[in-house]
Amino acid sequence: MTSGPKISTIVTDIEGTTSSIRFVHEVLFPYAAEHMARFVQQNQAREDVAALLADVVALAGLPDDNIDGVVAQLQQWIQDDQKITPLKTLQGLLWQEGYEQGHFKGHVYADANANLRAWAETGMALYVYSSGSVAAQKLIFGYSEFGDLTPCFKGYFDTHIGAKREVQSYRNILSELGVTPEQVLFLSDIEAELEAASAAGMQTVWLVRDGEIPAAGAQYEVARDFDEVNQWLIGTR
Ligand SMILES: CSCCC(=O)C(=O)COP(=O)(O)O
Numbered sequence: 179m180t181s182g183p184k185i186s187t188i189v190t191d192i193e194g195t196t197s198s199i200r201f202v203h204e205v206l207f208p209y210a211a212e213h214m215a216r217f218v219q220q221n222q223a224r225e226d227v228a229a230l231l232a233d234v235v236a237l238a239g240l241p242d243d244n245i246d247g248v249v250a251q252l253q254q255w256i257q258d259d260q261k262i263t264p265l266k267t268l269q270g271l272l273w274q275e276g277y278e279q280g281h282f283k284g285h286v287y288a289d290a291n292a293n294l295r296a297w298a299e300t301g302m303a304l305y306v307y308s309s310g311s312v313a314a315q316k317l318i319f320g321y322s323e324f325g326d327l328t329p330c331f332k333g334y335f336d337t338h339i340g341a342k343r344e345v346q347s348y349r350n351i352l353s354e355l356g357v358t359p360e361q362v363l364f365l366s367d368i369e370a371e372l373e374a375a376s377a378a379g380m381q382t383v384w385l386v387r388d389g390e391i392p393a394a395g396a397q398y399e400v401a402r403d404f405d406e407v408n409q410w411l412i413g414t415r
């Protein structure tokens with residue numbers, strides 16, 4: 179691999195990139211599924227929660243007087259791993275309780291922790307782009323197994339900027355960042371996200387943490403972990 183133009187900004191995905199897919203699917207999603215009905219019952223009168231529930235009703239075309247139907251829809255979306263904005267925002271509110279009550283800490287790979295801290299220290303501008311809400315992103319890094327990583331990041335993007343497989347989302351991020359696309363490195367484990375970022379002109383590295391390198395890997399820079407991303411960045415790979 180050879181490094182491209184000088185990178186000033188790194189935008190990273192979370193699930194499968196900084197953090198394990200298992201943590202998201204075996205800890206966070208089940209916690210949300212277990213506590214959703216109670217949370218909605220207890221908080222449905224809260225202004226922010228009521229607005230989110232109204233969004234669910236509108237998006238799913240549900241009758242607006244059936245709270246059990248709304249909860250059932252949310253459970254179905256959790257099961258199907260739907261990246262629907264009001265669901266992701268509600269999950270963030272639920273996970274806040276879980277983190278604050280010490281039920282879990284945010285999983286971050288040791289290599290991601292070490293390199294994110296080192297990159298931030300050397301002045302690299304670091305951002306997160308995840309389908310998880312901005313609040314959920316701050317929680318996974320704020321309550322990480324390695325302590326609070328949020329000081330490393332200059333900003334966060336979620337589905338409010340657009341869906342992760344859409345080119346326009348990366349163009350929107352670029353216009354927020356105010357840098358040229360080739361200065362930006364996007365890290366992800368999902369080929370369709372890399373393809374969209376690349377079409378917007380960003381540089382990309384594909385994190386393949388486990389298993390075989392997919393055949394499509396020939397078209398991308400591929401790294402097993404953040405140490406390999408760093409080797410590529412400094413041109414020793
Ligand atoms: C912020 S941690 C939970 C991540 C999440 O909810 C999710 O759907 C994963 O999305 P990603 O875009 O990081 O793959």
Ligand SMILES: [Mg+2]
Nearest residue numbers: 191193194367
């Ligand atoms: Mg991912």
